[in-house]
Amino acid sequence: MTTKVSRLRERRQRQRRRSHRTSSGPIPAPSARRRQKLSQRRRRPTPTAPARRAVAVVAAPAPPTEVGITSDGLAAQPLRELTGITPVMEAMLHQLGHTRFFQVAHWSGDDVAAVAAALSIPVQRIHDQRWIAQARRRG
Secondary structure, three states, rough: OOHHHHHHHHHHHHHHHHHHHOOOOOOOOOOOOOOHHHHHOOOOOOHHHHHHHHHHHOOOOOOOOOOOOOOOOOOOOHHHHHHOOOHHHHHHHHHHHHHHHHHHOOOHHHHHHHHOOOOOOOOHHHHHOOHHHHHHOOO
């Protein structure tokens, strides 16, 4: 006759065996170092007022006035340095008014959808190739 303790022990052993076989087992708690990195990321300052103004520029882009110089006087950056952006895509992004890394870094979901439609690529490609994260690192 099995006792309640032995049944619990058997159930725990089955759970351990199952968690080792599949990747969908229990998720371990993050290590102390990982928790520290996560808390540092959360403490990063929010974007300043000029960055928010740049989002408005992204929403209503102005056409470039000269080659390499945008209407706000800033030189265009080489967006093709981002993985997955070809020279043709870069030219189309410049026509849409997206000329600098900080503009790409502040894209919203709607901006991503609009750019994907203009470039005739799936939205998921922008997410998979991490254009926004790359732009944040460079801008």
